[in-house]
Amino acid sequence: MMLEASEQVYFAVPPLPYYLESGEEYYEPGGQHPNRKQLGVFDLILIESGCLFIGEEDREWSLTAGQTVLLLPDRYHYSVKPAEENTRFYWVHFQTVGEWQQSEQDHASLSHDVHYNRFLTSPYSLHLQKQWTLPYPEQAFRLMRALNKAGGERQSSAFWTQQQTFEELLRMMDLRQNDTYISPVVTLAEKAEAFIKNNYRSEITSKTMADALNFHYNYITRCMKQVYDMTPIDYLAKYRLEQAKLLLLKTEWPISEIAHYVGFENVPYFSNCFANQIGLSPTKFRKQYMS
Missing domain, CATH: 1.10.10.60 (Homeodomain-like)
Structure with a gap:
C-alpha cells in the first residue's frame, strides 16, 4: 500500500499525547463542519460513511469511509462545502506537552538533547499520517465507540479507560508500527x-x-x-x-x-x-x- 500523501505529524514521546474528549457526528445532506481558528488542540477525524468536505489553511480534502485527517491546533479549519449525502464520522481531541512537528520528509528533526534534558530519556518519534486511509477501519471505529461509551461512566473509571483506549488508537495509527509505510x-x-x-x-x-x-x-x-x-x-x-x-x-x-x-x-x-x-x-x- 502506497502513501496517499507525504505529510506526517511527528510527536516526541514520552510522554504520550493525552486524550481530552471525543464524539460522533452525523450530517444529513446540507450539513457541514463548523469553521474554527486556533482551536488549541489536535482534532483527529475518522470517517465511517459518506463524505466530509473539510479544509485546513490552503489544504482541502474530500474524506470518504475509512479515511482520516489530523487537524493541527494552530491552524484555520473550515468546511469546504456542505455534505452531499448522509455522512457519519468520529472525532477525538487530544494534546501533547512534548515537541511535535509536521513535515513532508520521511523523518522529523525533533531535538533529542532538549527532550532528554526535560524528560531524562531520548524521544521515540510517533508518526501519524496527516491524511490517511486506515488499513483496518473497523478496528479504529471500535476504539472510537469505546472512547465515546466511556464518557458515560463515572470519572474514576472513564479516565483510565479513555486514556488506554486512546493509546491503543495511537499505536494502531503509528506508521512506525507498520513496515509498509516506513521508508x-x-x-x-x-x-x-x-x-x-x-x-x-x-x-x-x-x-x-x-x-x-x-x-x-x-x-x-x-x-x-x-x-x-x-x-x-x-x-x-x-x-x-x-x-x-x-x-x-x-x-x-x-x-x-x-x-x-x-x-x-x-x-x-x-x-x-x-x-x-x-x-x-x-x-x-x-x-x-x-x-
Whole structure:
C-alpha cells in the first residue's frame, strides 16, 4: 500500500499525547463542519460513511469511509462545502506537552538533547499520517465507540479507560508500527540504532556494524544522520553516556567500573566525554542527586 500523501505529524514521546474528549457526528445532506481558528488542540477525524468536505489553511480534502485527517491546533479549519449525502464520522481531541512537528520528509528533526534534558530519556518519534486511509477501519471505529461509551461512566473509571483506549488508537495509527509505510532509510536507521543498543558494551566498529546490517557503513551513516541527526559513532557515545547516567543514579559503583561497564576502556576519557556532554563530571553529577 502506497502513501496517499507525504505529510506526517511527528510527536516526541514520552510522554504520550493525552486524550481530552471525543464524539460522533452525523450530517444529513446540507450539513457541514463548523469553521474554527486556533482551536488549541489536535482534532483527529475518522470517517465511517459518506463524505466530509473539510479544509485546513490552503489544504482541502474530500474524506470518504475509512479515511482520516489530523487537524493541527494552530491552524484555520473550515468546511469546504456542505455534505452531499448522509455522512457519519468520529472525532477525538487530544494534546501533547512534548515537541511535535509536521513535515513532508520521511523523518522529523525533533531535538533529542532538549527532550532528554526535560524528560531524562531520548524521544521515540510517533508518526501519524496527516491524511490517511486506515488499513483496518473497523478496528479504529471500535476504539472510537469505546472512547465515546466511556464518557458515560463515572470519572474514576472513564479516565483510565479513555486514556488506554486512546493509546491503543495511537499505536494502531503509528506508521512506525507498520513496515509498509516506513521508508528504507528509516528502517535501516532503526536497525542500526537497535544494533548499537544491544551491543554498546562491546567494541563497535564500522566493519562489525556493516557486517551485522549487510549495508556499507557509509550508507548506514547517511541514514542515521538523516533520521537521528547523528552518526553511528555519535549515537554510540551518547547512548553509552545515557547508560552511565542511569548507573550513577541507581548504583554505588565506582566511576571506573561504570566507565568500563558502558564500553569506555579509558576512564579519564570517559570523564572528559561525560563532562563535555552533560556539563558536570560524573562525580558531581552523582552528588547533585544524592541526599
